[in-house]
Amino acid sequence: MTAKVIDGRKIAKNLRSNISDEVKELVSKYKIVPNIVTIIIGDDPSSKLYLRLRDKACEEVGIKSSHAKFPADVSEEEVLQTINNLNDDNSVHGILIQFPISKHISQDKLINSLNPEKDVEGFNPVNMGKTLIGDEYIIPCTPLAVLTILEHENIDLKGLDVTIVNHSNVVGKPLTSLFLNRNATVSICHVFTKNMKKYTSTADILITAAGVAKLIKEEHVKKDAFVIDVGIIKTEDGICGDVDFDSVKNIAGKITPVPGGVGPVTVACSLTNMVKTYKNCVE
């Protein structure tokens, strides 16, 4: 028996179809097309694929996506001024900041300056705080994608042993809050963990986002576990995840592939959040 392979593209397609219907309804009601602005600083090549995928997804569901582009050496003040203008602009219904950005600009300052109601990625402290305390509102896209996949597979998280390999603000920390809010038992590992296998090999659900190709092998995984691979690594053999898929699929119960797993669901979840921020602005 090998694991059930989760089809992220199919889940994403269903999500986009529902979002498309909802956007049509909202536009017909409010006569305003959702308008989302992405702030891009510099010319980071790793952002380009993701931006292209997201813009295409926006177009498909009827959301207007535009870019506010700055050269890599733009001043922090100028970007903050633009964010303030976008916060106040009634014709803008959501703001994203494309990371990475230039090192001379404070990522925290930009995120803190976003109007929480227009914060598509849910990284502003107000939205992160709401995620933490269980008053969930705009949830960061990757954690939301993981949750969406688990819900799609009808997993009741209460009492399950969950291990997360990542402790970043973007993935591990908000994901921890989401799992605790659903009464799972949660362990969080990362590069400083002494014995990762101790935590991964007994987990009912294993989420990994280390960005290290084939870090997670058969020996790290409990029989019949649900393995969700958030890693995306470019290798000579193409795109792969954190999980040694060919061996782990022999022990896991369910597994997400890379590509075609969490990635497309994350893009769809950013559309879900755009609809939320749009509603904040027009309702």
Added chain:
Amino acid sequence: MTAKVIDGRKIAKNLRSNISDEVKELVSKYKIVPNIVTIIIGDDPSSKLYLRLRDKACEEVGIKSSHAKFPADVSEEEVLQTINNLNDDNSVHGILIQFPISKHISQDKLINSLNPEKDVEGFNPVNMGKTLIGDEYIIPCTPLAVLTILEHENIDLKGLDVTIVNHSNVVGKPLTSLFLNRNATVSICHVFTKNMKKYTSTADILITAAGVAKLIKEEHVKKDAFVIDVGIIKTEDGICGDVDFDSVKNIAGKITPVPGGVGPVTVACSLTNMVKTYKNCVE
């Protein structure tokens, strides 16, 4: 060899002494005495001891502490209006809400309405979000007390295995963030956990706040672990914690007693936070 017993009262006394010096300096500089208001709804007997201890501690360090008292059947609107007035009142430098409150009033609504700059307990989503993302500012008092005790014992958290028995907004969730921010490996257990011992018995640091007398016995603890007991339970034999102290002290390396451990440090940490909110208002 039995464990080193941490003297929480001594740590708290040192803290209060430093705070007292700082308050004197600030008052001489700004000519304004720090003025903190606690909102009390109804007449919950469990709050009384804590309130009395805190008021006494305030007096000792030169902070004025007053109470805004409401009957148990006060309307939510009236309390929210009072919070708004206190937020705007320049003569008020910090606000606390004493929980528990009447069930017909939304705890979340009250906390969300606090000016984050005057939020002594750090429970407002803005402050919780900052704790989550590592931009720590006003940290909830009990987690801050745990951190203070670990710092007092010169514990470097990086890479240590930490288990927390509690997943509430007041203790477990912010404490998880604080430990992840310091690169510990963290596991969080609670009433829905299938096998708590699996997590507690391998932890270098064990924090427990279950409110269950003698829940943690020798078999739950790793040799030489640091055991921090946040539980406070009234029993026929007096006040005790979550930890079966007499047996656990034979295996732990360090242990906090109840009473005289985390409790007094928590009261002192609320003073630390009052000084922070005061500075927000006058500086």
